[in-house]
Amino acid sequence: MKILYGVQGTGNGHISRARAMTEALAAHDVEVTWLFSGRERHELFDMAPFGDFLHRRGLTFISRAGRIDYGRTLIHNNLWRFLRDVRTLPLAGFDAVVTDFEPITAWAGRRAGLPVIGIGHQYALGDTAPTVAGHWLARQVMNRFAPVTRPLGLHWYPYADNVLPPILHLPDRQAGRSEDIVVYLPFEEQPRITGLLQQFPQYRFRQYASGLAAMQVANVLLCPTSTNNFKRDLAQCAGVICNSGFELISECLQWRKPVLTRPLQGQIEQLSNARALDQLGYATVTNTLCPVTLGQWLEHRPAPPMVEFPDVAACLARWLADGAGHEMCEMQRWLWLEGAGTGIGQFPRDKVA
Structure with missing residues (x-):
């Protein structure tokens, strides 16, 4: 074949x-x-x-x-x-x-x-x-x-x-757990996302995107794109903030991570994913990433669904x-x-x- x-x-x-x-x-x-x-x-x-x-x-x-x-x-x-x-x-x-x-x-x-x-x-x-x-x-x-x-x-x-x-x-999950929040919003303006995350100094974030230089900015660790590093941090994190791409949210569901997701506006797939996630109760969906939305989710992260694929x-x-x-x-x-x-x-x- x-x-x-x-x-x-x-x-x-x-x-x-x-x-x-x-x-x-x-x-x-x-x-x-x-x-x-x-x-x-x-x-x-x-x-x-x-x-x-x-x-x-x-x-x-x-x-x-x-x-x-x-x-x-x-x-x-x-x-x-x-x-x-x-x-x-x-x-x-x-x-x-x-x-x-x-x-x-x-x-x-x-x-x-x-x-x-x-x-x-x-x-x-x-x-x-x-x-x-x-x-x-x-x-x-x-x-x-x-x-x-x-x-x-x-x-x-x-x-x-x-x-x-x-x-x-997904690799075998590594031992250990962190309280870090993984952030992957590749379609957003990255400096704006970094500034938003810095408004919550009591939390630690790992912000991934292509083109980012690896550095610590206050409570935000900027991370260039890397498959191995991202999957490692995903396995150990306390939650994920991301756009509404299908694959990443599927990985979050499998590893039972609470998710705050913002669909890419104008993209049918992501908007449809957000609707399905909301109906199934699998993630917290927002159309606006702002201090109020982010703060509410960080303080009251819902328990992830019991799903195994x-x-x-x-x-x-x-x-x-x-x-x-x-x-x-x-x-x-x-x-x-x-x-x-x-x-x-x-x-x-x-x-x-």
Whole structure:
């Protein structure tokens, strides 16, 4: 089985899922070529697990001060280069394309008539999952960005028959516990976030973002992006403040960390995630990060939900290695009912609209 696996590199969540999948696929007789797009190659980090991966510019969005800037997004993306990359992507010898919302591999596979399997959170959003309407351009992106012939969605609840639990890439939890709060708000203006955190000197924060220089600023430790360091601090922290990306909040749920989340304004996925989190009671959602909101959450952090997700990556890797031919209904049922240990009853149906 030879697979071309495309990963949207705009956010770290897609890449984190890819790390879990490359480890799971290594246990099977599958040859995988990875392609990443949506971020400049030099901005990708800790990429050794993917070997000699392919890279294309792809498509991405531009944000400013915690909100999607649609004008700059349209100007920044080069549609002609994207179309050229779709036409020229070599697909000879591949049996299937798998895409985690990566558009070049999705459209190229469709053009070549190959099976295109979508494995990602975006493929769970739709009529049955909590989804906001959003900006017209954002709706077009969600519907047409990376079309597939077989969508397999990932979510925190089995909203539909094609929805599986999250794919997680978490190391064994290290011993020890700190009272630090991990802060990861990559779409916000970092100096403003640092200033906000400094208004609460009785708490210690570890603020992560790309481009930050490692230094202590009063009660805030600034941390450049690092997969290993971030996962270590996440395992030991007392809580997390973040945007509403699917993967990080899934990791917080698995490790039972209280979460304060602010969705990236104008981004359908994050706004929909925030709605689902609010309905499920899995996190504290706010549209405004201000001293009042932050202070209330810090003082009255709610207990995290008792949720445990199974090893989805291992199941999917086995399914792909077997040719991805059989239906997913039995695997989906097992993952939600048996794989999670305590069964479907732990997911609060009464809180789902």
